[in-house]
Amino acid sequence: MPELPEVETVRRTLNQLITGKKISHVTVNLPRILQKPDDPLAFAAELEGRTFQSVERRGKFLRLVMDGLVLVSHLRMEGRYGLYNQDEPTEIHTHVIFHFTDGTELRYKDVRQFGTMHLFLPGEELQAPPLNKLGLEPLEDGFTLDSFRRELGKRSTKIKPLLLNQEIVVGLGNIYVDEALHTAGIHPEMPANELKRKEQELLHQAIVKTLSAAVEAGGSSIKSYVNGQGEMGLFQHSLKAYGRTGEPCLNCGTPIEKSVVGGRGTHVCPICQKRPRNVGPSQVVTSSKNRNHAVKRRLEGESK
Numbered sequence: 001m002p003e004l005p006e007v008e009t010v011r012r013t014l015n016q017l018i019t020g021k022k023i024s025h026v027t028v029n030l031p032r033i034l035q036k037p038d039d040p041l042a043f044a045a046e047l048e049g050r051t052f053q054s055v056e057r058r059g060k061f062l063r064l065v066m067d068g069l070v071l072v073s074h075l076r077m078e079g080r081y082g083l084y085n086q087d088e089p090t091e092i093h094t095h096v097i098f099h100f101t102d103g104t105e106l107r108y109k110d111v112r113q114f115g116t117m118h119l120f121l122p123g124e125e126l127q128a129p130p131l132n133k134l135g136l137e138p139l140e141d142g143f144t145l146d147s148f149r150r151e152l153g154k155r156s157t158k159i160k161p162l163l164l165n166q167e168i169v170v171g172l173g174n175i176y177v178d179e180a181l182h183t184a185g186i187h188p189e190m191p192a193n194e195l196k197r198k199e200q201e202l203l204h205q206a207i208v209k210t211l212s213a214a215v216e217a218g219g220s221s222i223k224s225y226v227n228g229q230g231e232m233g234l235f236q237h238s239l240k241a242y243g244r245t246g247e248p249c250l251n252c253g254t255p256i257e258k259s260v261v262g263g264r265g266t267h268v269c270p271i272c273q274k275r276p277r278n279v280g281p282s283q284v285v286t287s288s289k290n291r292n293h294a295v296k297r298r299l300e301g302e303s304k
């Protein structure tokens with residue numbers, strides 16, 4: 001699933017590609033992508049004649065801003081946007097097409113069909129689901145150490161599921177939570193309100209640093225993520241914990257272990273990330289796949 005860095009990369013690319021383009025009409029091939037309005041004819045009618053003004057982001061959601069309307073789009077597992085000329089053949093799994101007056105088209109493709117689209121009047125999108133319950137933006141000024149500490153102190157949830165649920169801070173998914181916790185030296189099962197002041201500070205720094213570095217690198221290309229122009233991200237080469245089961249920790253040389261925390265595959269250095277005393281051992285997953293092979297498989301999967 002794309003996380004903040006990947007969505008930010010798509011946002012930047014789309015912003016360049018579609019700003020100023022005017023929609024002539026819209027084709028919906030798979031109505032289930034549409035959440036609001038969920039009627040394809042109503043959805044298409046709202047969009048007709050609108051011009052894209054900018055592409056913004058809130059957490060892992062894209063906000064495609066038009067004159068008088070905002071499209072909130074979540075890519076979920078495999079959603080992708082691409083800009084095409086209208087005479088280019090339409091690939092399968094293309095579910096929504098925004099036809100522009102200049103003869104180009106923005107196509108939304110989604111093999112898994114989990115993506116969502118909501119239409120709102122400008123400003124309303126931030127006050128209503130799915131955006132209204134989201135936590136702080138980690139790369140904006142509001143994400144201060146004090147605000148982060150306050151929120152952590154209120155919750156006894158394990159730190160990894162808490163960071164995944166977007167309630168305190170947005171944009172982290174399975175990859176960057178594992179990376180940030182490894183960087184900060186914190187075990188994913190540590191209750192949030194039991195983190196020491198120094199740990200809170202290290203985690204705050206690690207979240208900002210990990211996400212900034214990944215945005216800089218254009219997002220990871222784990223699974224089949226490709227940005228709006230078909231470029232793959234480069235951050236996979238910098239991952240320190242995620243996907244490195246059995247490989248030596250870059251700090252201490254101990255093999256990275258994979259376990260399950262809150263139902264998600266979790267990568268931990270058993271030395272650098274000390275298990276909290278009151279939590280028993282988690283189930284260790286023993287597959288120690290070769291990373292290069294795994295990356296190669298992913299890349300081969302891409303080209304199919």
Ligand SMILES: [Zn+2]
Nearest residue numbers: 249252269272
């Ligand atoms: Zn280590």
